Amino acid sequence: xxxSNGNYEAFAxxxxxxxxxxxxxxxxxxxxxxLAAAAFLVRDGQVPGNQIHVFEELDLPGGSMDxxxxxxxxxxxxxxxxxxxxxxxxxxxxxxxxxxxxxxVSVLDEFYWLNxxxxxxxxxxxxxxxxxxxxxxxxxxxxxxxxxxxxxLVLTSESQLDNVKINEVFGSDFFKSNFWLYWSTMFAFExxxxxMEMRRYLxxxxxxxxxxxxMSALKFTKYNQYESLVKPLIKYLQDHGVKxxxxxxxxxxxxxxxxxxxxxxxxxxxxxxxxxxxxxxTDDLVFVTNGSITESTTYGDNExxxxxxxxxxxxxxxxxxxxxxxxxxxxxxxxYQDIPEANWTMSATCTFSDDRIIPYIQKITGKDPRSGSxxxxxxxxxxxxxxxxxxxxxxxPHFQQQKSNELIVWLYGLFSDQxxxxxxxxxxxxxxxxxxxxxxxxIGVPENQIAEIAQAANSIPIHMPYITSYFMxxxxxxxxxxxxxGSQNLAFIGNFAETKRDTVFTTEYSVRTAMEAVxxxxxxxxxxxxxxxxxxxxxxxLSALYYLNDKKRLAELPLNQVEKVGLNAFLKKIHGxxxxxxxxxxxxx
Amino acid sequence: MNKKYxxxxxxxxxxxxxITHHLSKKHHHCCHHQHHCCSQQTKIAENEPVYLxxxxxxxxxx
Numbered sequence: 030x031x032x033s034n035g036n037y038e039a040f041a042x043x044x045x046x047x048x049x050x051x052x053x054x055x056x057x058x059x060x061x062x063x064l065a066a067a068a069f070l071v072r073d074g075q076v077p078g079n080q081i082h083v084f085e086e087l088d089l090p091g092g093s094m095d096x097x098x099x100x101x102x103x104x105x106x107x108x109x110x111x112x113x114x115x116x117x118x119x120x121x122x123x124x125x126x127x128x129x130x131x132x133x134v135s136v137l138d139e140f141y142w143l144n145x146x147x148x149x150x151x152x153x154x155x156x157x158x159x160x161x162x163x164x165x166x167x168x169x170x171x172x173x174x175x176x177x178x179x180x181x182l183v184l185t186s187e188s189q190l191d192n193v194k195i196n197e198v199f200g201s202d203f204f205k206s207n208f209w210l211y212w213s214t215m216f217a218f219e220x221x222x223x224x225m226e227m228r229r230y231l232x233x234x235x236x237x238x239x240x241x242x243x244m245s246a247l248k249f250t251k252y253n254q255y256e257s258l259v260k261p262l263i264k265y266l267q268d269h270g271v272k273x274x275x276x277x278x279x280x281x282x283x284x285x286x287x288x289x290x291x292x293x294x295x296x297x298x299x300x301x302x303x304x305x306x307x308x309x310x311t312d313d314l315v316f317v318t319n320g321s322i323t324e325s326t327t328y329g330d331n332e333x334x335x336x337x338x339x340x341x342x343x344x345x346x347x348x349x350x351x352x353x354x355x356x357x358x359x360x361x362x363x364x365y366q367d368i369p370e371a372n373w374t375m376s377a378t379c380t381f382s383d384d385r386i387i388p389y390i391q392k393i394t395g396k397d398p399r400s401g402s403x404x405x406x407x408x409x410x411x412x413x414x415x416x417x418x419x420x421x422x423x424x425x426p427h428f429q430q431q432k433s434n435e436l437i438v439w440l441y442g443l444f445s446d447q448x449x450x451x452x453x454x455x456x457x458x459x460x461x462x463x464x465x466x467x468x469x470x471x472i473g474v475p476e477n478q479i480a481e482i483a484q485a486a487n488s489i490p491i492h493m494p495y496i497t498s499y500f501m502x503x504x505x506x507x508x509x510x511x512x513x514x515g516s517q518n519l520a521f522i523g524n525f526a527e528t529k530r531d532t533v534f535t536t537e538y539s540v541r542t543a544m545e546a547v548x549x550x551x552x553x554x555x556x557x558x559x560x561x562x563x564x565x566x567x568x569x570x571l572s573a574l575y576y577l578n579d580k581k582r583l584a585e586l587p588l589n590q591v592e593k594v595g596l597n598a599f600l601k602k603i604h605g606x607x608x609x610x611x612x613x614x615x616x617x618x
Numbered sequence: 619m620n621k622k623y624x625x626x627x628x629x630x631x632x633x634x635x636x637i638t639h640h641l642s643k644k645h646h647h648c649c650h651h652q653h654h655c656c657s658q659q660t661k662i663a664e665n666e667p668v669y670l671x672x673x674x675x676x677x678x679x680x
Contacts, residue, residue, distance in 0.1 A: 196673050201661050204673040213669070220673040369677025417669040446679050447668050 030548045033556025039121065043555035045075040051312050052076050052551065055296060057279045058318030058344065059085040060092020061536055062523035064262045065122055065543035066316045071269045072125055074551040078270030084277040084298065086343050091259040093323040094536075096378070098430055102330055103487045106378045106439045107323055108496070109423070111215070111407060112248050113237070116537035117558035118544045123258070126265045136261050144248045147424070151244045151406035152395040155210060157413045160393060160473025165207055167242045168579045173587055175203035176577050182228050190225040191504035198224045208577070211241045214410040214419050214443065216534065217373055222500035226533065233532045236563035239576040244407040253427050258536075276301050278343045281350040282315060284519060291355065293519040314518050314550045316543070319348040319509065320364060320525035322496050322534075329490040331461040335375070339494035341365055348525070352509075359509040364498040364525065371446040372497050375456045377464040379438045379488040386436070386482060389472045390422065398422055398436055408441075411471045415449055416442030416456045418471060440468055451479070461488030499524050499533040511542050512549045520546035530560040571615035583617050 033039075054070050056063045063083055070076040083090070089097075096106035112119070123136040155163040171179070178199050195218060196204075203209055204220070212218060216230060240246040250257035267273075283295040293315045296307040309315065324342035329335035341349075348361040368374075390398050398404045404422035411418045421439045431437065442456040449456065451470035452463045459467070465483035474482060508527035512520045520526075522542045524533040531538050544557050563569040578586060583596060600618070603609045612618045662670050671680055 194676075201673075204662070204670055205666075210669070219677060221675070221677040370679055371672055371675065371677045412669075413667050415668045417667075444668055444672055 030545060030553075031556055032559035034117075034559050034562060038556040039558065041555060043073050043553050046551045046553055048312070049075045049551065050077065052314055053080040053312060054082065054314045054316065055307070055309075056081065056083045056316045056318075057282075057347065058092060058321075058523070059083050059090035059273065060318055060321070060523060060539065061094055061259070061262075062318050062539035062543045063092070063316065064090065064259065064266065065118075065540040066522055066547055067266050067271050068122055068126070068262060069544050069547040069553075070314075070551070071266065071271065073553050073555065074547055076551070078266070079272065081266075081271045083266075083271060083273045084279050085273065085275045086278050088275045090263055090273065090275075091255050092318070092321065094254045094259045096253040096255055096428065098428055099328075102328060102489050104378055104380050104428055104431070104435075104437050105328065105489050105491065106253060106376075106427070106437070107326060107491050107493060108376055108439070108441065109254055109421070110534070110536045112250075112536060113234075113246050114248065115236070115561035115563070116535070116540070117561060118541040119537045121544070121558055122540050123262075126261050129261050129264060136258065139251060139257075140248065143251055147402050149245055149247045149249065149403050149406040151242075151409070153393050153409055154242055154244070155207070155410050155412050156393055156471070157411065159471060160389060162393070163207070163412055169206060169208040169211070169241065169577060170579070171206045171208050171577055172202040174200065175206050175208070178203050179231065179577065182224060183231050185228065187225055187228065188505065190223075190228060192502050193224040194221045194502045195224050195227050196220040208241065210410060210412060214408055214417065215241070215244070217441075217443065217497055218500060219369070219372055219443065219497060221369055221502070222497070223502040225503065226500050229530065229532050232564040233530065233560065234563075235573050236561070236566075236569045238573040241576075247407050249403060249423060251424070252429055253423070254536075256429055274300070279317075279347055280304075280343075281347065282317065282519065284351070284354050286355065286515075289515050290517055291513060291515045291519065292517045309518065311517055314520070316520050316522050316546055317347065317351070318344065318523040319351065319359070319521050320344055320361060320495075320498070320523070322498055322524070323493055324495050326494075327492045329460055329492075331484075331486075331488055334458055334460050335490045335492035337457055337492060345495075355513070357506075357509060357513045358521075359525070359527075360503075360507040361525075363503055363507045364501045365495055368494065368498065368501070371444050373441060373443045374445050374492055374494055374496060375464075376439065376441040376491045376493065376496075377461060377468075377488050378491070379440060379461070379465050379468065379486050381436045381438065381482075381486045382432075382434055383482075383485060385478070386469065386472070386474065389469075389474055390436075393472060394422070398425055399433075401425065413450070414442070414467075414471055415444065415447040416467070417444050418442050418468060420468065420472070438468070440464060451476075457492060459490060461490050462486075464488055464490055511545045518550060520550055522546050568611055568615055571612060571617055575616050580616070583612070 067081050126136045128134045128139050153162045155166050182198050237246045278299045281297040282293050285292050285294045293309050298305050321344040324344050325340050327336040345365050351358045396404050408419035408421045419441050427437045445457050449467040452467045462483045465486050465488040466479050469479045509521045511526045524538050526542045
């Protein structure tokens with residue numbers, strides 16, 4: 030496998046790999062990674078679809094990709110993934126997947142056209158004091174020291190950040206900045222999350238520093254991601270004969286090892302409570318989704334909190350069984366044990382059927398939520414919320430079946446260990462109505478109307494004990510490589526497998542690991558698109574510097590006399606050069 | 619002297635001054651590999667929002 034960039038490789042099709050027709054594939058987990066692996070096996074590996082088997086513990090596919098209309102509970106969104114144009118492998122996949130409505134239109138076409146017509150642009154990113162826009166909203170408000178700390182983290186080698194946490198590398202200036210508020214709420218970083226992961230994000234998304242304030246870089250699917258991404262992908266795979274086996278728990282994969290090679294030789298599984306085994310040869314490829322952020326999710330309703338249980342569940346247990354066989358298969362406990370009490374674990378989906386909250390939404394977003402356009406463009410965060418509540422309202426309808434009078438609001442609270450400001454309970458202890466009441470309080474609904482509106486809404490609290498486990502502080506080796514050294518037929522896929530430079534908690538990471546796994550195990554002779562290279566682009570770095578300083582030119586930076594002398598000498602040196610042109614283009618001069 | 623060198627001398631002096639300045643600066647409150655090195659010395663008051671106060675914890679409660 031090798032990485033590539035540019036159109037030459039992007040538009041090329043690989044030749045059929047040797048022995049492709051002889052291969053069978055067993056994919057554990059039908060989340061985006063598993064589905065992508067199946068699609069790459071079909072499209073690029075040219076493995077016959079009926080030789081590809083997907084095992085899924087639940088009775089439906091999609092993994093963490095939401096949402097669903099549950100007949101008993103109502104609309105449920107656990108959370109959506111933010112997406113951007115430079116998810117290179119994701120778009121490489123979805124260019125080939127037809128939409129359900131029109132086989133001549135790809136999912137990428139639909140997405141592209143829709144986001145051209147209805148681009149993201151957040152008018153209010155942060156509110157406080159019950160529905161009022163934060164006075165400094167739109168500015169990153171980073172001090173010089175905070176910017177230096179960002180630069181220091183970026184310049185630190187990843188190898189020096191083993192087990193280091195974010196609040197060990199940044200000081201109060203940084204945390205008090207809007208940058209941190211935007212950053213943490215957009216990506217769900219807690220202060221004790223991995224500094225290694227934070228560094229990857231800083232580099233991976235450096236081209237978005239200038240859009241953190243308005244989130245204009247984000248792109249959104251037509252409906253929820255289950256309907257707009259997962260369902261077309263399932264149809265594509267079914268049309269190609271891929272076999273899906275639901276209610277199937279993979280308990281263990283037995284790996285035989287010698288000094289240089291590792292080979293999966295047996296799958297032990299439980300199908301509808303019946304134990305089975307499957308013997309494997311080297312022509313049988315195994316792709317394992319190890320770990321899950323939505324494992325053991327529980328749901329409440331308007332009157333009941335979501336049960337606070339957190340068994341580790343089948344995906345983590347399987348990873349433990351594998352890790353016990355070989356140290357290169359990672360350290361799963363690092364991600365699911367000792368999850369801090371304050372971590373984000375709760376979200377809620379509120380469905381409103383009347384118009385009473387519309388004016389409050391309009392006041393904050395400047396948009397009519399019934400217009401069919403993007404409403405919040407990612408989250409609107411509530412700075413003074415004890416839960417650090419965030420609000421996200423997608424294009425309505427968010428579900429194909431949604432009625433025209435229904436408005437769906439997704440809420441999440443990044444801090445689970447504190448009582449709310451209006452409801453004096455921890456978010457995890459609240460029923461749906463109470464979470465909704467806390468939300469209504471913060472958007473400025475008069476207190477005498479809060480209970481009545483919340484009672485009329487249908488709010489589903491959702492407890493996800495492992496939702497931030499991707500960001501637990503970690504060290505090299507805690508995640509297994511996509512294809513561990515010496516592995517002949519076993520690969521790890523999804524956001525707990527390790528690939529270079531890319532960032533977890535993204536759809537791109539799921540698809541990338543799937544693509545790399547298929548290309549390696551099948552020896553597909555085409556480049557895997559590399560992680561977008563903005564971190565190596567001088568223009569992007571300079572532009573980020575401009576925006577980190579809230580659009581200040583170099584001459585406006587707070588430099589001391591010595592630094593000013595140095596800067597002037599530098600500017601003199603680059604005068605009339607290509608460098609000066611770039612500095613000017615990026616508004617630093 | 620060549621004009622090229624005339625430009626380089628002040629640039630080198632300035633660069634040297636900047637490096638000396640930074641090396642002589644006291645190490646600020648952030649450092650890697652020391653648990654809560656930053657948070658122990660931060661100035662985040664009790665009346666700040668929860669998300670700021672939580673930066674001083676390890677996530678196991680304020």
